[in-house]
Amino acid sequence: MPSGLIQFRPGIFSRGLAAIAICVLLLEAVLRMAPVRDALPIRTHFHEPGVVIRLQTLDELIGRVPHVDVLFVGSSVVRCNIQPLLFDEVLARRGWNVVSFNAGLSGLWPRAVDLYTEQLWLPRTRPLVVVQGIRFGELFPSRRARKYEAIITSPVESSWQRAGVWASIRAAAFEHIHLLQYQGVWPMWLQQYRNGRAAESDDEEVRVFTDARGWTPRLRTLDIVRSKNLLKDEQPNPTLDAAGSAEDALTAIRETARAARHAGAAYVLVNVPEHSYRWSGADGRERYAAYLDALANLGRTEAFPFIDVTRGDPAQFSNDAEYSDYHHMSPAGAARFTTLLATEFDGRLVRADARRASHLR
Numbered sequence: 017m018p019s020g021l022i023q024f025r026p027g028i029f030s031r032g033l034a035a036i037a038i039c040v041l042l043l044e045a046v047l048r049m050a051p052v053r054d055a056l057p058i059r060t061h062f063h064e065p066g067v068v069i070r071l072q073t074l075d076e077l078i079g080r081v082p083h084v085d086v087l088f089v090g091s092s093v094v095r096c097n098i099q100p101l102l103f104d105e106v107l108a109r110r111g112w113n114v115v116s117f118n119a120g121l122s123g124l125w126p127r128a129v130d131l132y133t134e135q136l137w138l139p140r141t142r143p144l145v146v147v148q149g150i151r152f153g154e155l156f157p158s159r160r161a162r163k164y165e166a167i168i169t170s171p172v173e174s175s176w177q178r179a180g181v182w183a184s185i186r187a188a189a190f191e192h193i194h195l196l197q198y199q200g201v202w203p204m205w206l207q208q209y210r211n212g213r214a215a216e217s218d219d220e221e222v223r224v225f226t227d228a229r230g231w232t233p234r235l236r237t238l239d240i241v242r243s244k245n246l247l248k249d250e251q252p253n254p255t256l257d258a259a260g261s262a263e264d265a266l267t268a269i270r271e272t273a274r275a276a277r278h279a280g281a282a283y284v285l286v287n288v289p290e291h292s293y294r295w296s297g298a299d300g301r302e303r304y305a306a307y308l309d310a311l312a313n314l315g316r317t318e319a320f321p322f323i324d325v326t327r328g329d330p331a332q333f334s335n336d337a338e339y340s341d342y343h344h345m346s347p348a349g350a351a352r353f354t355t356l357l358a359t360e361f362d363g364r365l366v367r368a369d370a371r372r373a374s375h376l377r
Contacts, residue, residue: 063170064162066095066121067132073226074117074140084141086116086361087281088230089133089272090149093288094120097345098149099354100229106358117141118230123162125154126268131167134275135176145364146276148269149288151343152253152307155262233347234340238291241341250342253294256306266314273320284364285315287324289353291342295330304330321364325356 058065078084088098100116107114119137121128129148138146153160168177172191175184226232241247256262269285276283287308295304308324315322326332333339338349345353 062172063167064122067136069226070119070121070230071136071140073228073230074119074137077115077117077228078140081115083115083143084117085114085144086147087137087141087143087145088116088118088120088147088149089129089137090120090288091124091129091151091154092120092122092232093151093343093345094118094149095122095226095230095232096120096234096340097288097350097353098357099231099347099350101227101231102351102354103358106355107361110362112362116229118226120149120230120232123160125158125161125164126150126265126272127164128162128167130268130272130275131164131173131176133272135173138275138279138281142279143281145282145284145361146272147284147286148272149286150269150311151288151290152259152294153343155256155265155307155310156259231350233350234344235347236340237346238336238339238341242336247341250293252296252300253290253303253307255299255303256310262310266310269314270318273318282364283320285311285320285322286357287311287322287326288343289326289333291336291339292331292334294342300330304328323357323360325353325360 059068062068062071074084086100086103088094088100095118098118098120100118103116104114119132121132124132133146133148167173253259273283273285295301297303305328308328312322312324333349333353335349338346338352340346
């Protein structure tokens with residue numbers, strides 16, 4: 017062998033690759049352990065921490081039960097205002113053994129709700145019924161909504177937007193390989209110590225806390241929030257015409273309903289009641305009726321049920337103790353709304369069972 021050259025030995029090379037593969041597999045296994053996962057920062061493969069935590073909670077639920085019967089989707093008003101455990105309890109009193117899950121996410125307007133429902137929640141849960149909650153403000157563009165263009169820049173969501181086999185493989189890799197899910201976590205963690213001590217917990221991490229079924233309680237009541245002058249810029253809802261065009265939102269709702277049906281699930285659209293202040297004013301009842309009519313007409317056109325537990329009365333939810341602001345409910349308000357909603361589902365679950373059986377045939 018010439019001096020200075022290293023002889024290539026295939027056996028050593030293959031053993032080295034095997035050792036690397038074993039290390040990678042061990043690290044992947046360690047990252048999947050709950051104590052390790054909980055000690056690390058929230059994974060970064062989705063657009064925001066709420067998706068990661070909701071999905072983690074859902075996977076833990078699916079590990080305990082055979083299936084999810086009722087899937088709630090929507091924005092944070094779904095996340096905070098619907099209590100799946102109570103929903104199941106109310107239906108159990110009526111003879112139904114139902115497992116429901118709340119997949120509501122902060123700042124999701126209908127187009128983004130459609131994206132996550134179709135690409136993430138439906139494949140993971142295969143529910144009997146998809147229940148989408150909506151409120152007036154979510155029919156129109158808003159600074160409170162997460163920008164759709166920003167959502168689809170994250171590793172998983174960007175893959176959903178691309179066609180082809182490689183995009184599907186990329187999305188699956190990020191969704192299932194934990195080593196890929198911590199990209200950028202190390203520098204983000206170090207930034208917390210840039211002043212020599214850990215910064216306070218990020219507000220988003222606090223807000224995405226969830227119970228075992230995806231419900232996030234809002235603990236401060238409206239009187240406390242108002243006393244801090246945090247709602248001084250809030251206004252009653254305008255008329256539909258004054259608010260702008262709702263066509264994009266209605267189209268997105270239509271697409272979500274069709275995606276649910278394609279997956280073999282029934283679809284139900286639900287009005288999530290806001291505090292009566294939103295409908296105050298001389299023409300408040302008329303504004304509320306026009307909003308409800310728009311959703312009911314969409315339901316008739318697309319042949320899906322529309323549920324309004326207020327029966328068209330904007331004063332049904334007027335108690336300050338039942339709200340944290342004018343659209344997020346306190347635990348007391350969420351309990352009343354959830355109970356009213358659950359009472360609507362006897363016949364709907366019977367039809368959903370029949371629809372699932374027909375679809376599977």
